[in-house]
Every structure is written in C-alpha cells, then in structure tokens.
Amino acid sequence: MDARALLRDKAARTEAAMRAYADAWNAPEPLGDAVRYSLFAGGKRLRPALALGACEIVCGDDAPAMPAACALEMIHTYSLIHDDLPAMDDDALRRGQPTCHVKFGEATAILAGDALLTMAFDALADTGSMEAVREVARAAGIAGMVGGQQMDLSAEGKALGIDGLQAIHRAKTGALIRCAVRVGAMLGGATPEALAALTAYGEHIGLAFQIADDVLDVAGDEAAIGKPVGSDAKSDKSTYPALLGLDRSRELAQETVDAALEALSAFGPEADAFRALARYIVEREH
Amino acid sequence: MDARALLRDKAARTEAAMRAYADAWNAPEPLGDAVRYSLFAGGKRLRPALALGACEIVCGDDAPAMPAACALEMIHTYSLIHDDLPAMDDDALRRGQPTCHVKFGEATAILAGDALLTMAFDALADTGSMEAVREVARAAGIAGMVGGQQMDLSAEGKALGIDGLQAIHRAKTGALIRCAVRVGAMLGGATPEALAALTAYGEHIGLAFQIADDVLDVAGDEAAIGKPVGSDAKSDKSTYPALLGLDRSRELAQETVDAALEALSAFGPEADAFRALARYIVEREH
Numbered sequence: 001m002d003a004r005a006l007l008r009d010k011a012a013r014t015e016a017a018m019r020a021y022a023d024a025w026n027a028p029e030p031l032g033d034a035v036r037y038s039l040f041a042g043g044k045r046l047r048p049a050l051a052l053g054a055c056e057i058v059c060g061d062d063a064p065a066m067p068a069a070c071a072l073e074m075i076h077t078y079s080l081i082h083d084d085l086p087a088m089d090d091d092a093l094r095r096g097q098p099t100c101h102v103k104f105g106e107a108t109a110i111l112a113g114d115a116l117l118t119m120a121f122d123a124l125a126d127t128g129s130m131e132a133v134r135e136v137a138r139a140a141g142i143a144g145m146v147g148g149q150q151m152d153l154s155a156e157g158k159a160l161g162i163d164g165l166q167a168i169h170r171a172k173t174g175a176l177i178r179c180a181v182r183v184g185a186m187l188g189g190a191t192p193e194a195l196a197a198l199t200a201y202g203e204h205i206g207l208a209f210q211i212a213d214d215v216l217d218v219a220g221d222e223a224a225i226g227k228p229v230g231s232d233a234k235s236d237k238s239t240y241p242a243l244l245g246l247d248r249s250r251e252l253a254q255e256t257v258d259a260a261l262e263a264l265s266a267f268g269p270e271a272d273a274f275r276a277l278a279r280y281i282v283e284r285e286h
Numbered sequence: 287m288d289a290r291a292l293l294r295d296k297a298a299r300t301e302a303a304m305r306a307y308a309d310a311w312n313a314p315e316p317l318g319d320a321v322r323y324s325l326f327a328g329g330k331r332l333r334p335a336l337a338l339g340a341c342e343i344v345c346g347d348d349a350p351a352m353p354a355a356c357a358l359e360m361i362h363t364y365s366l367i368h369d370d371l372p373a374m375d376d377d378a379l380r381r382g383q384p385t386c387h388v389k390f391g392e393a394t395a396i397l398a399g400d401a402l403l404t405m406a407f408d409a410l411a412d413t414g415s416m417e418a419v420r421e422v423a424r425a426a427g428i429a430g431m432v433g434g435q436q437m438d439l440s441a442e443g444k445a446l447g448i449d450g451l452q453a454i455h456r457a458k459t460g461a462l463i464r465c466a467v468r469v470g471a472m473l474g475g476a477t478p479e480a481l482a483a484l485t486a487y488g489e490h491i492g493l494a495f496q497i498a499d500d501v502l503d504v505a506g507d508e509a510a511i512g513k514p515v516g517s518d519a520k521s522d523k524s525t526y527p528a529l530l531g532l533d534r535s536r537e538l539a540q541e542t543v544d545a546a547l548e549a550l551s552a553f554g555p556e557a558d559a560f561r562a563l564a565r566y567i568v569e570r571e572h
Binding site for chain 2: 082
C-alpha cells in the first residue's frame, strides 16, 4: 500500500467535492477569489484522507464522510489564513506562494477565513449527523485548535518543557487530526471499540506529524517545504529538536508511529492504508 | 406590551444561558477573558430576542430556541470583534468601551472572534436541529453576513445607489436578523405559513433597523450611542440619510415598520411583543 497514492486519490476526490461546494457559494468578489485561492492551493489534504480512510475502514465506503472531509479541510485552510496574518505569525509565503493577506489584503483575508469556517458547518450539515457537527466544533474551538493557537502565541519567547510543548500541539494541530479520524469513523457507523482504537491512532499520528514537522524544519531542504528552514527556531518557538535534540526527536517520532500502528492491531488488511500513512508521516521529506 | 421590558427579559435569560456555555469552555487565557469581555459587554441582544420571541409565538414557549439564541449572539459578537479590527473598520471604542483588540491585542481579538464563531455551532448542536445549523451557517456565511462585510469594504469611497446600499445591508446585517426569526420559528415547530409570515417580518425589521441606525448616526446624541456621531459619513460610507435625506429616511423606516406589522396580520395577541419590537426599532434613541 502506497501512502502517497492514497493521499493523492483522496485529495483529488476531496478537491472535486470542495469545488462543487465553492461553485455553489455565490460569494461577492474578491472574497470568492480569496477563498478559492487558499482552498485550492495544494497541500497534502491529510485531514480529509484521515476522515475518508477511517470511514472506509469501518464500512468499506468513504462516501458518507465526504462532506466532513471537505469541512475539515475548509477549517484547516481558514486556520492557515488567520495564522499567517501580520498580527499572528506574519508569514508572507505559504507553500511557496504569497499568503492570502499578501495577495488580497488583510481585511479580505480575515473574511476569507471567517467564510471558510462558517461554510464548513454548512458542509457538515450534509452529513446529517449532529454528532459530527459537535465533534468538529469542539475540536476546532476554544479548547481545541483556536485555544492551541492562543497557547502557542502566549508561549512565544518563553522556555517550554516537553509537556508544555505537547499540550500546545495536542490543541493546535492534534485536536483536528484526531477529530478527522473520529468523525470519519462515526459517519461509517463504527462500533465503540473501533472508534476507540481509531481515536488512539488519530492521537498518535497527530503527535508524530508534529514531531516530524519540527524535525523537517531543522533538517529539511528549504525548497522542499516552501518556507525558510529554521524559521520556527528563529522566532524563538520551542520545538522537539530544540528540547530533545534531532536524534532523540527522530526516535520519538518513530516510537509514536509504532504506537499508532499498535492501535490498529485489532484491524485486518482494511487498515493497511492507515498503516502506510502512519509510516509515511515520519518518512516524508516535505 | 413594552418592547424595552421584552428585550430586557430575553437579554437577561440569554446572558445567563451564554454564561453557562462560557463557563464550560475551558479556554486558555487571555482568550477566555477576551471572549467574555466582548460577549458580556451589553448590547440589545436583538437577535436572541427575535429567535426566542418567534419560537414563543408559534409554540407558547421560548425554551426550544435558547441554544440558537445564544449561538446567534455569539456570531453577532464575533462579527463585531472582527469588524472593529485595524484592517477592517479600525474602531477603538464599542459601546463606550475599548474594543477587543485594543484591550487584548490584535492576535487574541482575531482568535476570540474565531472561537465565538466556532462555539456558536457547538451551541447550535444543542438544538438537535440540522435545519437550524444549516440556516445559521448560510445566513452568517459567504453569501450572508461575511459576504456583506466584503461588499461593504469594497463599496467604501464609491458612490452607491439605494439598491446597492440595500444589497449590502441585506447581506451584512439583514441575513442574520432574518435568520434569528426563522430559526426561532422553526424550533418552535412553525407551519409553513407561519414561517413565511415571520420570515417577512424578519426581513422588514432588519431593513428598518439599518435605516434607523443610519438616522441615529446622523441625528443621535453621541453619548447615547457610544461612538462619534457621523463616524460613518466621515469614513465615506453610503447611508440612507446621505442618499435620501433625513426626513425621507425617517419616512422609509416607518413604512418598513408598517410592512413588518402587516406581515404579522395573521397572528393574534401572541405576536404583540413582536409588534411592539417593530415600533421600538424606529422610536429608540440608541
């Protein structure tokens, strides 16, 4: 099972579904342009792949999770637009292209983020599952992703321990990744046991993803990730390599992936795609 | 029926319910402080009053609409926080107090808005109605409130006709006011006829409210509304008095209130509170 092929397939289908949503939005310009610019700027589409993959594991079909997959990517995209703003991380480039506020101005970028977050819940309504609406609202909300961004901002320039760093990541990026797996599983009709196992998988790969990102930021090739290498270190942010060293960080990423694989032990070949995805997270180069 | 007493009663109960939501949010600081600062800064709580009132008209009880009433006020509050940002209207005062970004900084204000918008959908999930989730997402979204804010920004410094002005207001403020009435009615189990009548009421008072606001901005007393009189005119925004003159604007507000009252003609005394509210909109002084 090739993780890249899996991601490519789920990404292509998610993008087609998101295109259908965006085409129906009737947005005033330049807001519609700004939203499409950021939503269709590429990216791994990891959260959709997790939602669709989890649904497929439990019911053999990923279609019930497609509206949620689109919603999760809209929410991820809004968070990138707002995080890049001058008042936040002040990033001019994202995946090698001008960020939304550089291209469309700050006001429209704020509104593009607001619009994507709002329309994500319109898409979620298409799941017909109030459980999905609630799960996503909490994961993206004040004790989840948004709270994690605040914790990250508050921690800048402060010496963090490994526990503090993990608490930030658990909220800022972990909550939505975990949620993607859970919502996909729920929409596939997962048993409580399958939901618990997939939730554990989601928690482990969320953490592994962040450690691997930090390692890539230090060790990666600037061109491959599209932003200056070491940019997190320069802005005084705590990272795994800064706290644990590069070798121990790589080890921890591998241990976390092993724990993710262990969480899938009750599943058969239907979970092979998720096994490949977990391995891919620490093996990828961008 | 006293509209002020009605607003006061619904506002007090909505604030108690919002307090219970906020107490359960487990927000990192200063994000929790920022959210509470803006959410409990007063205000008429017009949208909750409309949602609760519509529900009460159709079923004699406003309790089924309370989660939606809270959600609508969270969304209204988020929109004020983001509209006040330096990149948007750049307002330092709101209801006579420092705006959220002046008090907590721009980054936390952006996140406070994001958090309120997200948690509104968690509250909406408590209605158990996917129709309510969808209705609010669309009214607040890219073809509704957020789109209206973009239209308003794009129109700054341009000469607008009355149709252009109304199109902006219909999206920017009208959509959420109309939605408040509709969602309340839906949650009360309105018949299609009652829903259509209340929708028309909501559209008319949304428009009347905006005309009256523009009139107050020209004619009102600075202390009473808490922002400099004429601030819209100064920033080159089109207003009803600028386009139609003050007298014709007052007349149009009254005609629009009359249309709102006409929309209620099939209801009996159970709609007296809404009749009083419509009259209050043009009679209020702040």
